[in-house]
Amino acid sequence: MKRNIKIPIALFILLIGYVQQYTFAQVNKLMEAYECYQNRNMTCAKNKIDSVVIHPETKDEPGAWSIRGYVYYQYFKNYEYNLYNSNYRNEAIKSIKKSMELGPDAEMQQQNKQLLKALAESYYNQIKIYLYDSLNYDRCVDLYNNYKKMYQELEPSMNFRDKDIEFNLSVGGQFVSTVKQLLESGSEFSDNIFNQYTEVAKISFNKVLELDANNTAALKGLAIAYYNQGAKLIKEMSFDTPIEQIEQIQENANKYFKQSLPYMLKAYENKPNDDKIIEGLAGIYYALHENEKFIEFNKKLEKLKNQK
Amino acid sequence: MRLVFKHILYSLMAVFVFSSFKQDYDVNAKIKAVYIYNLTRYFEWPANTKSGNFIIQIVGNASSLIKELNENVVSKKTIGGQKVELVNSDKIDKNKIPHVLYITPEYAASLKSYAAQLKNKGTLLITEQEGAAKTYAVVNFVIIENKQKFEYNKQNAAKYGLKASEDIKNLASAVY
Numbered sequence: 001m002k003r004n005i006k007i008p009i010a011l012f013i014l015l016i017g018y019v020q021q022y023t024f025a026q027v028n029k030l031m032e033a034y035e036c037y038q039n040r041n042m043t044c045a046k047n048k049i050d051s052v053v054i055h056p057e058t059k060d061e062p063g064a065w066s067i068r069g070y071v072y073y074q075y076f077k078n079y080e081y082n083l084y085n086s087n088y089r090n091e092a093i094k095s096i097k098k099s100m101e102l103g104p105d106a107e108m109q110q111q112n113k114q115l116l117k118a119l120a121e122s123y124y125n126q127i128k129i130y131l132y133d134s135l136n137y138d139r140c141v142d143l144y145n146n147y148k149k150m151y152q153e154l155e156p157s158m159n160f161r162d163k164d165i166e167f168n169l170s171v172g173g174q175f176v177s178t179v180k181q182l183l184e185s186g187s188e189f190s191d192n193i194f195n196q197y198t199e200v201a202k203i204s205f206n207k208v209l210e211l212d213a214n215n216t217a218a219l220k221g222l223a224i225a226y227y228n229q230g231a232k233l234i235k236e237m238s239f240d241t242p243i244e245q246i247e248q249i250q251e252n253a254n255k256y257f258k259q260s261l262p263y264m265l266k267a268y269e270n271k272p273n274d275d276k277i278i279e280g281l282a283g284i285y286y287a288l289h290e291n292e293k294f295i296e297f298n299k300k301l302e303k304l305k306n307q308k
Numbered sequence: 309m310r311l312v313f314k315h316i317l318y319s320l321m322a323v324f325v326f327s328s329f330k331q332d333y334d335v336n337a338k339i340k341a342v343y344i345y346n347l348t349r350y351f352e353w354p355a356n357t358k359s360g361n362f363i364i365q366i367v368g369n370a371s372s373l374i375k376e377l378n379e380n381v382v383s384k385k386t387i388g389g390q391k392v393e394l395v396n397s398d399k400i401d402k403n404k405i406p407h408v409l410y411i412t413p414e415y416a417a418s419l420k421s422y423a424a425q426l427k428n429k430g431t432l433l434i435t436e437q438e439g440a441a442k443t444y445a446v447v448n449f450v451i452i453e454n455k456q457k458f459e460y461n462k463q464n465a466a467k468y469g470l471k472a473s474e475d476i477k478n479l480a481s482a483v484y
Contacts (some may be wrong), residue, residue, distance in 0.1 A: 172367075211459075231333060231335050234334070234339060235333060239385065242346070244479060251455065257454075287335050287336070
């Protein structure tokens with residue numbers, strides 16, 4: 001949803017106070033820019049404020065730069081909200097930072113900070129596009145780092161632990177789910193894609209475990225990532241594979257299934273009544289031909305389903 | 309008057325849906341299917357069974373195995389120059405004696421009956437039941453160290469009218 005950000009009236013009143021020293025023509029232009037903005041005529045607001053901030057009399061006026069930041073932010077929201085490298089956003093950031101450098105009073109500083117936070121958060125909000133639509137890990141990381149860097153400048157004491165967990169779980173979850181869908185779809189996909197996606201998932205889930213060693217979703221995600229690697233070896237086994245090689249392929253797949261198991265068991269310890277975890281354990285034991293365990297967890301799954 | 313500046317930080321997790329672990333792909337069925345197809349290379353069927361379709365019959369519920377065989381063998385391979393046909397039935401059709409009969413564990417109790425019906429008919433009888441290679445099966449799937457392997461009974465092969473390559477003895481986990 002796009003919103004028209006209203007320039008705070010307080011900011012405007014301050015602005016008028018600041019610019020009294022300047023010529024009437026420049027004050028007039030600034031007021032006109034403000035009016036255009038309020039009337040949602042962004043083209044007009046942009047043209048006028050762009051000329052104000054380059055005029056020798058007003059180029060060092062913090063309020064003018066602040067308004068420019070608002071106008072460009074609105075442009076960003078209207079036209080480039082989904083754009084990874086938006087010039088309008090860059091200009092908005094540059095303008096607000098310039099306003100801050102020029103020593104605005106406390107009220108304007110506060111308004112500027114709010115806009116910078118919104119700009120920082122726009123990076124975070126864009127992650128969805130590059131994660132869920134195009135699975136572009138590098139861009140997701142860049143966007144997240146931009147968000148963190150900007151936010152840290154505004155709130156140096158901010159603790160990003162929860163956001164780091166959320167980001168990495170989302171990335172890991174999306175990549176591991178995509179790999180699983182590819183495996184089950186029967187469609188052809190390259191080893192390179194599979195390995196790359198699996199590696200991203202593993203890195204992301206491990207980052208979560210570094211922050212929260214007992215995180216159930218990350219444990220489950222890692223278990224699935226390893227399981228997928230084993231399943232892929234079996235799925236891709238050619239029907240012309242000589243019998244003596246079938247055993248070796250099973251051996252290689254089992255290494256992954258065995259790596260998967262401790263993560264899923266730990267997730268099960270955390271959430272013994274989670275049907276997806278129980279289903280996962282049954283699946284891993286099935287792949288390992290551990291029939292008794294497979295039956296045990298399948299029974300637990302049935303029991304859980306009957307209770308629901 | 310001061311207007312509050314509002315902005316929204318969306319949660320990524322709101323759309324983060326962890327996929328189910330449901331096993332839509334059956335890894336063990338694939339291994340069995342590859343074994344079944346490859347085992348046929350080690351046997352020679354009687355001359356009177358070398359015309360018409362090469363019939364693989366599955367006794368019992370084995371939908372994943374049937375899917376694997378249908379998709380990868382029936383539609384893509386021939387065995388001994390014969391087109392492959394898959395039958396899923398617990399009844400032996402006297403007019404359609406299978407070249408390969410795979411009996412799922414749920415039908416293991418009927419092994420003796422199937423063996424009697426198929427004596428000298430040219431059928432590779434495959435089971436998945438402890439001890440079956442010592443009784444009626446030619447090949448019996450077993451699990452050893454988390455891996456699917458098979459046991460082999462040479463005499464049973466002869467009883468069903470099959471000639472077997474000596475190589476299969478080296479591939480089996482046990483030979484009877």
